[in-house]
Amino acid sequence: MRYLPQTHEDIEKMLQVVGVDSLEDLFSSIPADCRRKEALNLPEALTEWELNRHMEDAAGTMGSAPGYKVFLGAGSYNHHIPEIVRQLLNRSEVYTAYTPYQPEISQGTLQAIYEYQTLVSRLLGMEVTNASMYDGASALAEALLMAVRVSRRRKVAVSRAVHPLYRRVVQTYFAPTGYEVTEIPFQPDGRTDLARLDNLDELAAVAVQSPNFFGCIEDLEAVGARVHSDDKTLFVTAFSEPIAYGILKRPGDCGADIACGEGQSFGIPQSFGGPGLGMFTSLKKYVRNMPGRLIGKTVDREGRTGFVLTLATREQHIRRERATSNICSNQGLCATAAVMYMAALGGTGIRELAQLNHDKAAYLKSALQAAGLAAPFQAPVFNEFVVKFPPGFKDTHAQLLEKKIVAGLPLAPYYPELEDHYLFCATETATREDMDALIKEVIR
Amino acid sequence: MKEISELIFPDDLRYSDDHEWVSKADEVVRVGISDYAQDQLGDIVFVELPDVGETFEKGQEFGTVESVKAVSELYMPVGGEITAINAALEDGPELVNNAPYSGGWMVEVRMQDPAEYDALKDRQAYLEMLKG
Numbered sequence: 156m157r158y159l160p161q162t163h164e165d166i167e168k169m170l171q172v173v174g175v176d177s178l179e180d181l182f183s184s185i186p187a188d189c190r191r192k193e194a195l196n197l198p199e200a201l202t203e204w205e206l207n208r209h210m211e212d213a214a215g216t217m218g219s220a221p222g223y224k225v226f227l228g229a230g231s232y233n234h235h236i237p238e239i240v241r242q243l244l245n246r247s248e249v250y251t252a253y254t255p256y257q258p259e260i261s262q263g264t265l266q267a268i269y270e271y272q273t274l275v276s277r278l279l280g281m282e283v284t285n286a287s288m289y290d291g292a293s294a295l296a297e298a299l300l301m302a303v304r305v306s307r308r309r310k311v312a313v314s315r316a317v318h319p320l321y322r323r324v325v326q327t328y329f330a331p332t333g334y335e336v337t338e339i340p341f342q343p344d345g346r347t348d349l350a351r352l353d354n355l356d357e358l359a360a361v362a363v364q365s366p367n368f369f370g371c372i373e374d375l376e377a378v379g380a381r382v383h384s385d386d387k388t389l390f391v392t393a394f395s396e397p398i399a400y401g402i403l404k405r406p407g408d409c410g411a412d413i414a415c416g417e418g419q420s421f422g423i424p425q426s427f428g429g430p431g432l433g434m435f436t437s438l439k440k441y442v443r444n445m446p447g448r449l450i451g452k453t454v455d456r457e458g459r460t461g462f463v464l465t466l467a468t469r470e471q472h473i474r475r476e477r478a479t480s481n482i483c484s485n486q487g488l489c490a491t492a493a494v495m496y497m498a499a500l501g502g503t504g505i506r507e508l509a510q511l512n513h514d515k516a517a518y519l520k521s522a523l524q525a526a527g528l529a530a531p532f533q534a535p536v537f538n539e540f541v542v543k544f545p546p547g548f549k550d551t552h553a554q555l556l557e558k559k560i561v562a563g564l565p566l567a568p569y570y571p572e573l574e575d576h577y578l579f580c581a582t583e584t585a586t587r588e589d590m591d592a593l594i595k596e597v598i599r
Numbered sequence: 600m601k602e603i604s605e606l607i608f609p610d611d612l613r614y615s616d617d618h619e620w621v622s623k624a625d626e627v628v629r630v631g632i633s634d635y636a637q638d639q640l641g642d643i644v645f646v647e648l649p650d651v652g653e654t655f656e657k658g659q660e661f662g663t664v665e666s667v668k669a670v671s672e673l674y675m676p677v678g679g680e681i682t683a684i685n686a687a688l689e690d691g692p693e694l695v696n697n698a699p700y701s702g703g704w705m706v707e708v709r710m711q712d713p714a715e716y717d718a719l720k721d722r723q724a725y726l727e728m729l730k731g
Binding site: 443469 | 645647665666667668669670672
């Protein structure tokens with residue numbers, strides 16, 4: 156669908172139809188003190204040449220792949236995006252962030268979202284997927300609020316190995332609600348310490364992330380079994396790297412009640428941190444407590460297949476303050492990119508890609524260990540892992556940045572006890588030469 | 600939607616301002632929504648009920664009823680403990696439309712205070728409220 160602004164002539168015509176003389180008259184019912192009188196504080200308009208120059212200068216100040224060798228994941232991943240995704244996404248039928256939901260004019264958009272829901276359900280082994288949320292962090296916060304609605308309990312427990320920024324967003328969502336968030340510590344091997352999980356009978360949900368923030372693969376089946384020893388507690392699994400589910404056992408097969416996380420890895424550029432894609436899946440028995448929108452498949456009165464927004468009666472525009480959630484939108488464009496990406500790779504492609512990510516990271520990890528560095532967490536990893544450096548690596552890290560190498564993420568700002576620990580990532584985009592160059596630099 | 604004169608309001612029931620009906624057997628009463636309420640909602644597709652054993656005050660929300668166009672809350676016409684729920688509504692929510700006073704009942708409640716029952720409207724008073 157095209158989204159074009161009106162011309163002055165359009166506006167004149169519309170004003171005539173409505174029967175007012177000017178835009179001022181049209182807005183006269185809005186109290187004067189609610190309206191801005193002075194102009195917006197914006198710089199002068201630029202010419203196209205000046206604007207290009209300005210944007211190039213701004214882009215030049217950023218350290219991004221492929222100009223930089225980035226061994227950094229931590230929630231945003233550098234993956235190869237097949238050209239077909241870029242080409243299809245640029246078509247005018249889909250290239251709008253505005254999602255028109257009227258079924259009469261939007262069958263293509265609605266079908267794309269329906270297919271997205273289907274493929275994400277299959278990837279994660281879950282029964283229902285919504286039309287998407289804003290990002291992984293808000294998806295987790297909404298998952299925990301949903302667990303509160305379902306269980307009618309007021310407390311949730313989140314593993315400390317969940318992405319620290321996701322946990323911060325959860326705190327933000329929960330602060331005004333009066334519900335309590337507790338944290339579960341992690342073990343020396345980098346995985347969530349189930350032995351420290353108590354008072355299950357008070358908990359609405361237990362949330363773990365896999366692969367977790369340290370890249371470690373959690374034993375989801377064991378966590379699920381423990382959580383379900385109480386029949387009311389919901390098992391919430393999160394992720395920041397869905398490619399992992401090309402080879403890992405699916406959350407749905409491990410007893411997850413809600414599986415949610417970030418879908419940026421599926422065909423969405425890193426774009427300096429956003430926009431992301433919140434993937435949100437659950438079980439059919441909980442569908443009426445799910446936040447967000449859902450596209451359903453149905454037939455019209457002549458029996459033809461069609462797609463339509465469903466369960467909208469629970470949303471804010473109809474149910475107001477009693478809505479299941481305050482999200483009344485989704486990431487239409489990013490969800491469309493993700494479904495194109497998944498369809499382009501296919502099941503076999505995603506499995507091979509996942510294996511490649513795992514193998515690249517395993518190579519880098521073992522090479523750094525062979526060079527004498529410690530990898531303190533023993534749990535198996537996917538495409539990220541933690542390395543402990545001798546004190547003083549901070550300076551090397553800064554020097555490498557000058558050489559356009561991003562040597563991992565320092566963990567101390569997020570985990571004060573992990574001084575000198577760095578989180579590394581190697582996806583399919585990391586070449587052997589790049590990795591060997593990194594190793595040479597960090598052990599100097 | 601029907602005219603009020605076309606709707607049915609049995610004589611032996613009491614009605615709340617929120618359009619629930621209450622039938623009295625003993626200290627345990629049966630609760631549902633009135634013919635007027637089901638007619639206003641339209642085709643009902645889902646009824647969410649509490650668990651047996653839960654206790655609610657008069658006026659508290661005990662569930663929701665979802666039609667193709669809206670979701671509405673269900674409010675306790677009398678306070679008490681839920682002793683039974685109509686499990687047939689899980690797969691047959693249309694019972695509320697087709698038989699609001701029989702097959703479409705929702706919960707049974709052990710009343711805390713019989714005076715709350717006595718304070719409910721009888722057929723005549725409820726009809727007057729509907730006619731405004």
